[in-house]
Amino acid sequence: xxxxVIVFPGSNCDRDMAVALRxxxxxxxxxxxxxxxxxxxxxxxxxxxxxxxxxxYLRSGAMAARSPILAAVxxxxxxxxxxxxxxxxFQVLTEAQLLPGALxxxxxxxxxxxxxxxxxxxSQSLFTAGYKADEAIDIPVAHHDGNYFADAAxxxxxxxxxxxxxxxxxxxxxxxxxxxxVLNDAGNVLGMMPHPERAIDRAHGGTxxxxxxxxxxxxxx
Amino acid sequence: xxVQVYVTLKPGVLDPQGKAIHHALEGLGFAGVDDVRAGRxxxxxxxxSVSDADLDAMCAKLLANTVIENYRIQRA
Numbered sequence: 001x002x003x004x005v006i007v008f009p010g011s012n013c014d015r016d017m018a019v020a021l022r023x024x025x026x027x028x029x030x031x032x033x034x035x036x037x038x039x040x041x042x043x044x045x046x047x048x049x050x051x052x053x054x055x056x057y058l059r060s061g062a063m064a065a066r067s068p069i070l071a072a073v074x075x076x077x078x079x080x081x082x083x084x085x086x087x088x089x090f091q092v093l094t095e096a097q098l099l100p101g102a103l104x105x106x107x108x109x110x111x112x113x114x115x116x117x118x119x120x121x122x123s124q125s126l127f128t129a130g131y132k133a134d135e136a137i138d139i140p141v142a143h144h145d146g147n148y149f150a151d152a153a154x155x156x157x158x159x160x161x162x163x164x165x166x167x168x169x170x171x172x173x174x175x176x177x178x179x180x181x182v183l184n185d186a187g188n189v190l191g192m193m194p195h196p197e198r199a200i201d202r203a204h205g206g207t208x209x210x211x212x213x214x215x216x217x218x219x220x221x
Numbered sequence: 222x223x224v225q226v227y228v229t230l231k232p233g234v235l236d237p238q239g240k241a242i243h244h245a246l247e248g249l250g251f252a253g254v255d256d257v258r259a260g261r262x263x264x265x266x267x268x269x270s271v272s273d274a275d276l277d278a279m280c281a282k283l284l285a286n287t288v289i290e291n292y293r294i295q296r297a
Contacts (some may be wrong), residue, residue, distance in 0.1 A: 059286055066283060095286065102288040105237045149234060149289055174237070 001217055003045040004027040006073065006089075008064045011061040011182070013050035013087065013197065020197035021047065024213040034067040045082050045217060046073055048089030050142070050195060060103060060145040061091030070096050072192055082126060082216050083189045087143055090181075090191030099182050099191045100158060101150035106143070107174025115205065117169035118194060122162045123214035125183055127190045130211030139194035141172060146193040148175035158182060165190055190216075223297035224267055224276060228285045229260035260290075 003021045007014045014031065021029040029047070030040045039046065054063035064070070070092070077098055079082045085093040093099045106112060117136050120131040131137065150158070155176055157166060166181035175192070181192030196209030230236050236258050243257040267276075267284055276294050285292040 058283070062283065062286070094288070100288075101285055104234075104289065107235070107237050109237050109241055147235075147237070174235070 001025040001027060001044050001219075002042055003047065003217070004039055004043055005029045005049055006032050006034065006069055007049070008034045008053035008067065008088075008092075010053045010055055011049050011051035011088070013195065014188045016197045017047045017049040017086070018197070020200050020209070020213055021045070021217070023200060024210070024217050024219055031124055032069060034064065034069050037068045037072060039069075039072045039076055043076060043081060043156045046076060046084070048073070048083070048085040048092050049197075050087030050089060051071070053088055053092065056145070058080075059091075059095065061088060061093075061095040061197055064092045065095035074098060077184070077189050080186065080188050084127065084212075084216065085189075085191040086195055086197065087141075087146075090193055091145060093189060093191040098189050101148055101176075101179075101182065103145050103193070104147040104149050105145055106147050107171075111142075111144045112146070112172055113140075114218065115140045116172050117192065117193050118166045119169055121164040121167050121185070122159060122183070124162065125165055125187050127183075127212055127216045128165050130215035136169065138199070138206050138208055139196055140198045140205075141194045143173070143193055146173040146175065148173075148179045148193075150176060155179075159184065163187075163205075165192065166192055222267055222269055222271075224265040224271075225295045225297055226263040226265065226276075226280060226284055227293045227295070228263065228280075228290050229292075230258055231289060231291050236288050239282060 120135045163183040167178045196212045200210030236251040238259045280292040
């Protein structure tokens, strides 16, 4: 299982993501710099980590979405390689138009940093097959721009197609229909504001994020 | 040549920052403000050879996120 973490200037959850991937696969991921133009040959899984790429200049994720490596990520996604974007990685995926919608400033304007209850809205995807339908899980969030927006027609469509992966159990940031995570139409790209990589070790307060990696990396027991 | 780009939130998109600015104006005692929408102003210095189509592409590809924002281009 060959995995990669894309590292942008300002990424700050890239190492947490690397630990999660190494813990689950037993093999360290390739850390791929944003200026690189190619991913390692035969890549099986790509993660876009959280952080503040390019200092959130212009819009969160906007600059990173136009960096050279994103062309390679887009090609890999089109070939069906699983791509997980967490927090800033989710913002990058929407800015790159690999996922619908946009992430705006939190409705309350505050940076929200706490563990929140989520509901698994689709337990059939390659990322969420380790969860039960409508299962309640606890995953930390830490973001300023997590307020998911899409027009009503888009929201209806992604809900109808089962592309909402996770919802907040209670409103956290003003997101439309409490959406916390969204899949692309092929189901191999997931963006989510909560941080599953911060919930893989009992010593850190919970392990509800572990099954996401186990399912997506094909090592589910 | 100077080009000015105004990026604004589309109508109907909630603007938490505009709301906060509105509340702050009220807090300062300014009455009669019905609504505030915050946007972004970007000024470019470009060669005369840069076409309107080029400018439009710059806005659509990077300067604005057309999922949530409109843009207006003005050659100064």
